[in-house]
Amino acid sequence: MELKxxxxxxxxxxxxxxxxxxxGLIVKGLxxxxxxxxxxxxxxxxxxxxxxxSSIPGEDNEVFWGRNTIRFASLAQxxxxxxxxxLTPLVHEVGEAFLEEAGGVDYWMNTAxxxxxxxxxxxxxxxxxxxxxxxxCDWAWPKMPELSFNTLFPFHDVTDAMGATRVIPGSxxxxxxxxxxxxxxxxxxxxxxxxxxxxxxxxxxxGGHNRTSDQWRYxxxxxxxxxxxxxxxxxxxxxxxxxxxxxxxxxxxxxGWRSYLPGGEGGYDRLWGKDYEDILAREDPEGN
Ligand SMILES: O=C(O)CCC(=O)C(=O)O
Ligand SMILES: [Fe+2]
Numbered sequence: 001m002e003l004k005x006x007x008x009x010x011x012x013x014x015x016x017x018x019x020x021x022x023x024g025l026i027v028k029g030l031x032x033x034x035x036x037x038x039x040x041x042x043x044x045x046x047x048x049x050x051x052x053x054s055s056i057p058g059e060d061n062e063v064f065w066g067r068n069t070i071r072f073a074s075l076a077q078x079x080x081x082x083x084x085x086x087l088t089p090l091v092h093e094v095g096e097a098f099l100e101e102a103g104g105v106d107y108w109m110n111t112a113x114x115x116x117x118x119x120x121x122x123x124x125x126x127x128x129x130x131x132x133x134x135x136x137c138d139w140a141w142p143k144m145p146e147l148s149f150n151t152l153f154p155f156h157d158v159t160d161a162m163g164a165t166r167v168i169p170g171s172x173x174x175x176x177x178x179x180x181x182x183x184x185x186x187x188x189x190x191x192x193x194x195x196x197x198x199x200x201x202x203x204x205x206x207g208g209h210n211r212t213s214d215q216w217r218y219x220x221x222x223x224x225x226x227x228x229x230x231x232x233x234x235x236x237x238x239x240x241x242x243x244x245x246x247x248x249x250x251x252x253x254x255x256g257w258r259s260y261l262p263g264g265e266g267g268y269d270r271l272w273g274k275d276y277e278d279i280l281a282r283e284d285p286e287g288n
Contacts, residue, residue: 001169003187003197012093015198019098023172024199026191031085031153033194039081040155040218043114046072052118064125066207068118074238075112075220076247076255082112083251086222091151092250094198095224101145102226105264109254110148111232112222115207117163119216123209126166126181129223130201132232142175148201150223153191160188163210163217165197172202201225227260227271236279245283252280 004018008030018025050072054065065071075082086109096104110132130137130147137144158164166186181204188208189197199205201223210217225231236244236256244257252258259278260271273279 001185001187003167003169003189008090012090012097015090015094016097019094019198019200022169023203024167024169024189024197024205026189027090027196027198029194030090030196031088031194033192035081035084036153036155036193039075039079039085039220042079042081043075046078046114047116052116064127066117066121066124068121068210069207070116070118071113073111073113073233074235075114076109076235076251077239077243082220083247085153085220086112086254087248087251095149098146098149098200099224099226102147103228103262104226106227106253106261107149107224108227108231108256108260109233109235110223110225112220115219115221117207117210117217119210119212119214121163121207121210123163123166123183124206126168126183126186126204126206128202128204133229137177141177144202146200146202147229148223148225150199150201150203150221151196152189152199152219152221153194153196154217154219155193156218157192158217158219159190160208161211162215163208164188164190165219166206166208167197167199168204171204172200224254227262231256244280 004022004025005028006015006018006025007028015027050070052068052070054061099107129150133147152165167189168181168185171181239255244252244255257279259273261267262269262271
């Protein structure tokens with residue numbers, strides 16, 4: 001089995017069709033490699049600050065995180081190039097349609113994390129990212145809407161040997177919750193800078209085994225979830241007010257610096273508000 005690949009120019013409908021059928025695909029040439037390079041440069045200080053290994057103690061965390069893996073989040077605070085990537089129109093054309101059933105008219109960013117997998121790191125356990133919201137999954141399974149739209153993109157050419165993400169195509173449709181993923185069913189998402197893996201939150205995947213002795217696998221995992229579901233990262237506390245005010249409105253919303261409008265811009269309901277108003281209403285000349 002192989003992961004399907006499509007050029008970004010194939011467009012929203014073709015990409016969505018494969019997402020729904022296979023649970024994931026590689027979109028080639030989605031981002032400008034120069035912007036990815038700029039993000040790399042802008043995150044240099046953050047990379048230098050982080051040692052491999054989990055910052056949260058405990059065997060489970062250490063193993064899932066990876067003892068020779070560097071991770072950090074809050075990317076929106078530190079990189080303008082990341083904001084460009086986060087706002088890529090095709091990401092939202094696909095994301096909005098993919099999350100439609102769960103109210104995709106307004107969603108926010110779940111997380112964006114830098115993940116560097118170091119030499120010798122064993123494969124991460126195959127998992128579903130929607131397990132973040134296990135209670136609702138346990139309660140309503142298998143009648144669930146898509147809960148997250150997930151992407152993962154590298155900073156450089158990533159090979160299987162370097163720990164490319166492993167994915168089990170079709171596993172988003174496994175109905176029995178007890179079915180265990182077998183690593184032998186998984187395939188490597190080999191990619192280059194500018195490409196991205198798109199996948200459903202129900203698709204089994206995990207970081208691959210880095211079998212090299214001297215090469216790191218550097219990537220970002222960026223995902224989105226409906227505004228009524230708590231995201232993994234509390235972006236509004238990671239992104240300062242000063243920085244939020246410099247960002248486009250769409251970025252503000254994705255980062256929790258705007259209210260959640262379940263009915264869209266024209267709708268009545270407003271959640272995640274401040275004194276009944278949009279969080280930044282007072283800063284906005286149009287007052288909305
Ligand atoms: O680093 C990777 O390739 C995947 C990481 C991942 O799936 C996760 O941490 O949830
Ligand atoms: Fe994951």
